Amino acid sequence: ELSQRMAERSVDVIKYLMKEGQMMKPGDVIDADLAELIAGEFGHTVKRVAESDIEEGIFDIKDDDSTLKQRPPVVTIMGHVDHGKTSLLDAVRNANVVSGEAGGITQHIGAYQVEHNGQKITFIDTPGHAAFTAMRARGAQATDVAILVVAADDSVMPQTIESINHAKAANVPIIVAINKIDKPEADANKVRTELLQHEVFVESMGGEVLDVEVSATKGTNLDKLLEAILLQAEILDLKANPDRTAEGAVIEAQLDRGRGSVATVLVEAGTLHTGDIVVAGDEWGRVRALVDDRGKQIKEAGPSMPVEVLGLQGTPQAGDRFAVVENEARAREISEYRQRIAREKAVARQAGTRGSLEQMMTQLQDTGAQEFPLVIKGDVQGSIEAIAGALEKLGTDEVRARIVHSGAGGITESDISLAEASDAAIIGFNVRANTQARDAAAAAGIEIRYYNIIYDLVDDVKAAMSGMLSPER
Ligand code: GDP
Numbered sequence: 001e002l003s004q005r006m007a008e009r010s011v012d013v014i015k016y017l018m019k020e021g022q023m024m025k026p027g028d029v030i031d032a033d034l035a036e037l038i039a040g041e042f043g044h045t046v047k048r049v050a051e052s053d054i055e056e057g058i059f060d061i062k063d064d065d066s067t068l069k070q071r072p073p074v075v076t077i078m079g080h081v082d083h084g085k086t087s088l089l090d091a092v093r094n095a096n097v098v099s100g101e102a103g104g105i106t107q108h109i110g111a112y113q114v115e116h117n118g119q120k121i122t123f124i125d126t127p128g129h130a131a132f133t134a135m136r137a138r139g140a141q142a143t144d145v146a147i148l149v150v151a152a153d154d155s156v157m158p159q160t161i162e163s164i165n166h167a168k169a170a171n172v173p174i175i176v177a178i179n180k181i182d183k184p185e186a187d188a189n190k191v192r193t194e195l196l197q198h199e200v201f202v203e204s205m206g207g208e209v210l211d212v213e214v215s216a217t218k219g220t221n222l223d224k225l226l227e228a229i230l231l232q233a234e235i236l237d238l239k240a241n242p243d244r245t246a247e248g249a250v251i252e253a254q255l256d257r258g259r260g261s262v263a264t265v266l267v268e269a270g271t272l273h274t275g276d277i278v279v280a281g282d283e284w285g286r287v288r289a290l291v292d293d294r295g296k297q298i299k300e301a302g303p304s305m306p307v308e309v310l311g312l313q314g315t316p317q318a319g320d321r322f323a324v325v326e327n328e329a330r331a332r333e334i335s336e337y338r339q340r341i342a343r344e345k346a347v348a349r350q351a352g353t354r355g356s357l358e359q360m361m362t363q364l365q366d367t368g369a370q371e372f373p374l375v376i377k378g379d380v381q382g383s384i385e386a387i388a389g390a391l392e393k394l395g396t397d398e399v400r401a402r403i404v405h406s407g408a409g410g411i412t413e414s415d416i417s418l419a420e421a422s423d424a425a426i427i428g429f430n431v432r433a434n435t436q437a438r439d440a441a442a443a444a445g446i447e448i449r450y451y452n453i454i455y456d457l458v459d460d461v462k463a464a465m466s467g468m469l470s471p472e473r
Pocket of ligand 1 (some may be wrong): 217
């Protein structure tokens, strides 16, 4: 085949190989390096095509500026447990159903759209940063704006801080919803002041972060919240080309006894039609039906619209990317390729080849990156601050440690998914990981390093940063 491609006689190629001490006959397999060497010897130039080119032109298509049109913002609600995330999602949804078409009952499909002043807003229906970051770890950055819910009778709590760090790691702007202002003990200014310590500066404190005082249960100021979202969307200038083949992210998927595989996808660009052939993660299929968040069958779905897709052969996972392809053969080729990559990754993960300090340093050096992302958990805030301070001093012009998240308490699953999404290593100072976190770390191939002496920790990071980390102590 090589000789054919070069338009040379195969006997000449075999003669050349013999001269090089390799006894071969037509049909034997040679590796890419040798093939390149031979081609060079015969005066040909070689262009290496990566296997990933199989996906070329399917995902992340760059659209010309002139084709872009405004699209609705996609919003995720985050915050501490019991601060009112679910209540707020329900309040926004119900308020809209009442004003919308009579009797329109919303279906829980994983996301829903509301309209305010004639403009649409898409809400992801799974509150919390865990789902958000798990999706991001699989490659989907579906969210444009994060609503940080903080209860005014409770103020900033550990998961509030986690949410802030997850949103910041994803570069997603925050809008603060100060909730439960109907309560007599509510103190909105306390919330604003405490947020300052976590570098969330709301407007009244001289910053740029929008904040709205709401009550999810009384329905107070929901319109103001929606206005703030639309204002933020305007600043972000969110656009997509609706006039091309669709591409986006899977929000959730399950096997339905009657309907088969049902995947809710969020169209990010293009327009999805019934009859389209789609690849989603390593699954594929022809779109048999599209169902919107009111349970209505529709013919097409444009940018930022969440829609249930029926007709996939299997169930993809939340966070998988999907795209429309030209025919079934192409869909099969891509899904087979992705299944193989997934298998290879699983094997590599078992070998623990990702997220270790050494591995990360090599990666950093390869890509010329300058930041060394870390998630740090410690027993008390004081020791974390001491560690952060010491690491800061280590930074050079070439490379510096970047603390994606730090906090007091044991290492949790949420820390693992953040580390996975941010390509960070995890450091535990006088704390351990819980069982779920250990399992998640093993599955994702993320290394957790434990320390109880700050000096050791700083020393290791220093060594890693200079690419000379000693084996596990
Ligand atoms: P989540 O854990 O963040 O999803 O919080 P939930 O939405 O489940 O709310 C936790 C509790 O706070 C529930 O008992 C809600 O009824 C209550 N709650 C939520 N929002 C408000 C509010 O605006 N005012 C008052 N008084 N209670 C609220």
